[in-house]
Amino acid sequence: xxxxxxxxxxxxxxxxxxxxxxxxxxxxxxxxxxxxxxxxxxxxxxxxxxxxxxxxxxxxxxxxxxxxxxxxxxxxxxxxxxxxxxxxxxxxxxxxxxxxxxxxxxxxxxxxxxxxxxxxxxxxxxxxxxxxxxxxxxxxxxxx
Amino acid sequence: xxxxxxxxxxxxxxxxxxxxxxxxxxxxxxxxxxxxxxxxxxxxxxxxxxxxxxxxxxxxxxxxxxxxxxxxxxxxxxxxxxxxxxxxxxxxxxxxxxxxxxxxxxxxxxxxxxxxxxxxxxxxxxxxxxxxxxxxxxxxxxxxxxxxxxxxxxxxxxxxxxxxxxxxxxxxxxxxxxxxxxxxxxxxxxxxxxxxxxxxxxxxxxxxxxxxxxxxxxxxxxxxxxxxxxxxxxxxxxxxxxxxxxxxxxxxxxxxxxxxxxxxxxxxxxxxxxxxxxxxxxxxxxxxxxxxxxxxxxxxxxxxxxxxxxxxxxxxxxxxxxxxxxxxxxxxxxxxxxxxxxxxxxxxxxxxxxxxxxxxxxxxxxxxxxxxxxxxxxxxxxxxxxxxx
Numbered sequence: 001x002x003x004x005x006x007x008x009x010x011x012x013x014x015x016x017x018x019x020x021x022x023x024x025x026x027x028x029x030x031x032x033x034x035x036x037x038x039x040x041x042x043x044x045x046x047x048x049x050x051x052x053x054x055x056x057x058x059x060x061x062x063x064x065x066x067x068x069x070x071x072x073x074x075x076x077x078x079x080x081x082x083x084x085x086x087x088x089x090x091x092x093x094x095x096x097x098x099x100x101x102x103x104x105x106x107x108x109x110x111x112x113x114x115x116x117x118x119x120x121x122x123x124x125x126x127x128x129x130x131x132x133x134x135x136x137x138x139x140x141x142x143x144x
Numbered sequence: 145x146x147x148x149x150x151x152x153x154x155x156x157x158x159x160x161x162x163x164x165x166x167x168x169x170x171x172x173x174x175x176x177x178x179x180x181x182x183x184x185x186x187x188x189x190x191x192x193x194x195x196x197x198x199x200x201x202x203x204x205x206x207x208x209x210x211x212x213x214x215x216x217x218x219x220x221x222x223x224x225x226x227x228x229x230x231x232x233x234x235x236x237x238x239x240x241x242x243x244x245x246x247x248x249x250x251x252x253x254x255x256x257x258x259x260x261x262x263x264x265x266x267x268x269x270x271x272x273x274x275x276x277x278x279x280x281x282x283x284x285x286x287x288x289x290x291x292x293x294x295x296x297x298x299x300x301x302x303x304x305x306x307x308x309x310x311x312x313x314x315x316x317x318x319x320x321x322x323x324x325x326x327x328x329x330x331x332x333x334x335x336x337x338x339x340x341x342x343x344x345x346x347x348x349x350x351x352x353x354x355x356x357x358x359x360x361x362x363x364x365x366x367x368x369x370x371x372x373x374x375x376x377x378x379x380x381x382x383x384x385x386x387x388x389x390x391x392x393x394x395x396x397x398x399x400x401x402x403x404x405x406x407x408x409x410x411x412x413x414x415x416x417x418x419x420x421x422x423x424x425x426x427x428x429x430x431x432x433x434x435x436x437x438x439x440x441x442x443x444x445x446x447x448x449x450x451x452x453x454x455x456x457x458x459x460x461x462x463x464x465x466x467x468x469x470x471x472x473x474x475x476x477x478x479x480x481x482x483x484x485x486x487x488x489x490x491x492x493x494x495x496x497x498x499x500x501x502x503x504x505x506x507x508x509x510x511x512x513x514x515x516x517x518x519x520x521x522x523x524x525x526x527x528x529x530x531x532x533x
Contacts, residue, residue, distance in 0.1 A: 007285050008269065008284040008285055008287075009285070010282075010284070010285045011278070011281055011282055011284075013278075041396075041399060042278070042279075042282055042398065048395070067297075067301065067404055068297040068298070068300045068301035068304075068404060069297060069300055070293050070296035070297045070300055070348050070349060070350070070351075071346065071348065071349040072287055072293065072348050073345060073346040073347060073348065073349060074347045074348065076267045076268035076269075076287060076289050076290065077268060077269060077284065077287055077289070080287040084287055086283075086286055086287065086288040086293065086297070088297050088400065088404065095396070095399060096396065096399035096400065096401055096404070097399070098283055098286060098288045098297075098399075098400075099286050099288075100286050100287070106349075110304065111301065111304050111305070122285075124285075132285055132286070134286075
């Protein structure tokens with residue numbers, strides 16, 4: 001059995017739990033307003049565009065393009081050794097979703113690079129298990 | 145709309161600050177010289193003395209990042225009007241409107257910070273501010289933390305789109321360090337060449353340590369009044385606020401959307417309003433001051449304010465020169481990267497000093513008009529000052 005990496009646990013506020021439950025089932029679902037169809041991230045109780053509270057957890061295509069990135073050389077969390085990359089990805093559905101990118105060197109990154117969501121097993125630092133969503137290059141042959 | 149009537153103009157008649165360098169050394173040694181409100185009182189005393197006013201003259205009070213309810217007690221004052229403050233421009237607008245409405249005649253604005261002695265963390269598990277700005281904590285499962293990282297991704301994008309190099313970016317902290325070496329109260333005074341800059345390891349690439357502001361303890365105080373009263377005081381050359389502007393682009397700020405668009409919408413909106421109110425434009429300015437929590441911000445801020453066209457920030461900075469001896473002085477006290485991180489307030493004091501001709505060896509020759517621009521979390525502001533005859 002491989003060792004499951006540990007990560008700082010996500011913040012679970014009033015509206016966050018479904019995001020992580022869906023992630024645990026390998027689905028990236030975000031809130032889509034039933035009134036104006038705006039897709040929002042991170043989770044909130046109402047739509048900032050039309051102020052409606054009526055929404056559904058819509059399945060995202062999981063596809064997006066790199067808008068930018070940075071490389072952490074300083075280690076901020078005991079669970080995440082540096083260096084590591086964070087990429088800002090603009091989803092096809094609109095929201096910008098930062099995450100790490102797996103199996104990718106910084107030199108391969110550029111604005112507009114196509115990426116796809118993947119899910120990795122993690123042990124959150126509150127002792128619970130779950131899955132974290134990450135990015136991989138669309139061209140990456142690694143199986144999902 | 146351009147203000148043409150003197151009766152609505154506001155003057156700055158008193159400036160004060162603490163000794164950032166001395167307090168940094170004390171805080172670093174674990175023996176801070178005083179506390180948050182103590183710094184505030186020191187800066188206020190300094191500003192009062194500078195203005196020649198006495199405490200009884202101060203009938204309005206704005207306190208920023210201070211315990212608002214206690215400040216009147218601690219300062220021994222019962223002003224006619226008071227309010228908590230936020231950033232410099234929002235606080236200035238509030239105070240100026242109170243003066244114009246006749247709610248107060250002489251307003252003291254005081255800002256204080258004790259981040260250094262309190263050991264405040266700006267990233268990691270104990271990152272500050274998450275109760276107000278959820279994105280300061282939300283992205284921790286991916287290790288995406290710290291305001292520095294949020295700026296690093298913006299600079300990285302600018303680098304690819306507009307050709308900014310690491311060496312180009314280093315020109316900003318190097319120039320500000322050169323200014324800081326002419327400012328006895330600046331915290332960072334060690335000489336720094338571009339090679340020294342490039343020898344620093346990355347913190348969050350593309351940012352190195354000198355690209356970050358210097359976390360500090362200290363305070364800033366300013367005293368504002370009507371132009372009419374200021375003319376009667378005649379203690380210093382007359383410094384007025386000619387124009388102010390505000391702009392916001394809050395859509396998806398937690399996703400850094402407006403930052404990744406280089407703050408173009410909100411900063412240009414803020415700058416334009418201040419130009420219209422002042423009746424000046426970029427070509428009229430003798431000094432430029434920006435909210436330099438991180439260095440890369442300068443390039444697109446200049447573009448957004450019309451000093452140069454989009455994508456020309458780097459060539460503008462290179463051709464004009466922003467350090468001592470350059471034709472476009474920027475953040476002449478050393479800014480937040482070398483003087484102290486006072487969240488934009490130290491720049492206000494420096495601008496008044498420059499306009500009065502009291503900036504010592506870093507004095508801008510014949511300094512008549514200066515411009516301050518800030519962009520924080522989706523909120524931009526612009527202030528134009530002038531020296532009047």
